[in-house]
Amino acid sequence: MRNTLGENITLTLFGESHGAAIGAVLDGMPCGIEVSEGEIAAALARRRPSGSGETARVEPDNFRILSGVFNGFTTGEPICIVIENTNTRSGDYEANRLLARPSHADYVAHMVHRGYEDWRGGGHFSGRLTAPIVALGAICTKALDKVGIKIGTHILSCGGVQDAPFCGADTARLDSQIEAVAGKHFPVIDEVEQQMAEAVEAARRNQDSIGGIIQTAITHLPVGVGQPWFGSLEGMLANAMLSIGGIKGIEFGLGFGFAAATGRSCNDAFYNDGESIKTRTNNNGGINGGYSNGMPVVFNCAVKPTPSIAAEQQTVNIATGENATLCITGRHDPAIIRRICPVVNAVTAIVICDALKTSFSDSIFEKK
Numbered sequence: 001m002r003n004t005l006g007e008n009i010t011l012t013l014f015g016e017s018h019g020a021a022i023g024a025v026l027d028g029m030p031c032g033i034e035v036s037e038g039e040i041a042a043a044l045a046r047r048r049p050s051g052s053g054e055t056a057r058v059e060p061d062n063f064r065i066l067s068g069v070f071n072g073f074t075t076g077e078p079i080c081i082v083i084e085n086t087n088t089r090s091g092d093y094e095a096n097r098l099l100a101r102p103s104h105a106d107y108v109a110h111m112v113h114r115g116y117e118d119w120r121g122g123g124h125f126s127g128r129l130t131a132p133i134v135a136l137g138a139i140c141t142k143a144l145d146k147v148g149i150k151i152g153t154h155i156l157s158c159g160g161v162q163d164a165p166f167c168g169a170d171t172a173r174l175d176s177q178i179e180a181v182a183g184k185h186f187p188v189i190d191e192v193e194q195q196m197a198e199a200v201e202a203a204r205r206n207q208d209s210i211g212g213i214i215q216t217a218i219t220h221l222p223v224g225v226g227q228p229w230f231g232s233l234e235g236m237l238a239n240a241m242l243s244i245g246g247i248k249g250i251e252f253g254l255g256f257g258f259a260a261a262t263g264r265s266c267n268d269a270f271y272n273d274g275e276s277i278k279t280r281t282n283n284n285g286g287i288n289g290g291y292s293n294g295m296p297v298v299f300n301c302a303v304k305p306t307p308s309i310a311a312e313q314q315t316v317n318i319a320t321g322e323n324a325t326l327c328i329t330g331r332h333d334p335a336i337i338r339r340i341c342p343v344v345n346a347v348t349a350i351v352i353c354d355a356l357k358t359s360f361s362d363s364i365f366e367k368k
Contacts, residue, residue, distance in 0.1 A: 005240055005347075009354040011136060015085075017121030017128040023082040024132035026068070026139065029353070030362040031076035033143045035069045040081075043138040044131060046185070046342040049333065059087050059128075063135050074139070081135045085128070088121065098319045099326045103307035105245075110318045127245050127336065130343045137346020140353045143365055147356075150219045151348050152178030153341040154187040156300060158212030159199020164189040166217045168253065168282040168298040174219055187341050204334035207310035211246075211303045212337045216344055218286070218297040218352060222364075225292040225355050232290030233297070233355060240351045241301050244343060246336055249302035253285025268295075303340055308332035 004012045008028050015022030044061040061083055068079030097119050100107035105125035109117040117123055141151065154177075156163050166189075167173045181187040188196070196212075203210045226233030234252055241250050254266055261283075268279035279295055286297035308328050315326045333339065356364045 005243065006350065006354040008357045009140075009350065011133065011350050013129055013132065015129060015132075016118045016123045017085070017126030018088040018123075019085060019118065021082050021084045022129050022132055023080065024136050025078050025080045026136040026350075027078040028357065029068070029074050029076070029079060029139065029143065030357075030365050031074055033074040033139065033146065033365065035065070035072055035074060035139055036142065037065075039142065040135050040138040043134050043141075043342055043346065047131060047134050047339050049339060050185075059083075059085065059131070061131055061135075063132075079136065079139065081132050083131050083135065096326060096328070098317050099315050099324055100318050101307060101326065101328060102313050102315060103304075107316075107318055125245065130244070130340075130346075133350075134342055134346045137342075137349045140349035141345070143353055144349055147365060148220045149352065150175060150178050151216070151345050151352070152181050152187075153214055153216040153344045153348075154181040154189055155196060155337055155341065156213040156215040158196045158335065158337050159203070159210050161192050161195040161199060163192050166215055166296075166298055168217070168285070168296055169280065171219050171296055174217055174296050178217060178219065186338055200335040203305075209306040209309050209332075209334045210337075211305040211335070213300050213302055214337060214341055214344060215298070215300050216348055218348065221286070221292040221294070221297060221352070222360075223292060223294040225352070225359050226287065226290045227358070228290040231358075233287050233292055234285075234290065236351050236355055237297075237299065237348065240347045241299075241344065244340070244347060246303050246306070246340060247301045247344075248304045250299055252287060252297075252299045254283040255285075255300060258283070301344060303337050306333050306336055309334075 003014065004010050010027045012025045040063065048061060049058055063081050063083045066080040066082060068075055068077045105122065106119065109125060121128065144151065154163060156165060166177055177189055181189060186193040199210060238250050241247050254261065258266060266283045268281045268283055270277055270279055276294065282295050282298065285299055286292055286295040310328060313326050315324050316322065317324050
């Protein structure tokens with residue numbers, strides 16, 4: 001199994017949903033990066049469920065930094081964060097543990113691990129493991145803040161309700177949008193939170209779930225972050241995003257819209273504004289030839305409906321091979337789209353820190 005993300009700044013995950021604890025190790029971060037435990041706690045709070053539209057499993061996410069931080073700054077050594085699991089109800093899974101939940105990892109985990117997998121709450125495959133990612137992502141976000149790079153994610157659409165898109169070619173306006181959604185529990189630009197929340201609640205009442213699209217933007221990246229071909233910035237981000245459970249698609253800039261466009265209509269024309277070279281549009285999402293081009297990096301991710309639903313579903317008993325029906329009990333989200341936004345922010349921050357170090361070395365983080 002590969003539990004490590006990154007090349008020169010790496011994140012390694014460990015733990016299971018109902019085990020004693022979950023955690024991660026961030027290796028390769030340079031020394032001298034300020035670590036704010038308050039900002040880590042705030043990031044975890046944004047990931048935490050709340051309200052009737054989300055799972056009733058609410059963990060306090062009390063974290064411990066075991067290494068790599070001293071007197072409030074990174075030391076340059078591996079940073080290990082551990083978060084204890086305290087609100088588990090493994091009995092919710094006992095009765096149906098041999099019935100593969102549709103669209104979950106149960107069946108493949110059983111086949112690959114020959115029945116030795118920890119099936120409680122999805123084990124190592126659970127979204128619970130995004131908590132330490134968010135915690136360490138907060139440290140990477142602080143490193144990016146130091147050099148002026150901003151990251152933001154909002155819900156672009158959910159339940160047929162559309163939010164305003166990020167302004168991908170106007171960095172100043174985009175910075176304002178990022179700042180606005182960063183302070184919101186439900187990250188949207190327009191006043192559409194209530195409509196989206198109602199769509200989620202309607203799905204819950206119908207014993208169902210819904211997905212949606214989230215949009216992420218990165219501003220103030222220098223030109224030349226990434227590599228050509230198999231080390232492209234798009235490839236690094238896509239690999240990381242598609243490693244998050246629940247994300248099933250990604251597009252950069254105009255994305256699939258390129259298929260119906262012409263070169264004349266979608267090429268990003270260059271111009272010099274007197275200070276730097278920019279593009280008048282940003283259909284390529286800030287990336288050319290695998291490298292950042294100085295414009296904002298903008299991408300959308302498709303989030304699938306939560307597979308754990310209360311309605312009866314068809315499945316198979318993985319021990320006997322017999323067809324069966326399944327009614328999932330326990331505590332589950334009818335939509336994870338709000339909670340996945342801070343996860344995507346964290347993963348993006350980790351990838352960008354890794355890409356910056358790969359392209360420019362630790363010296364890039366020494367800028368004031």
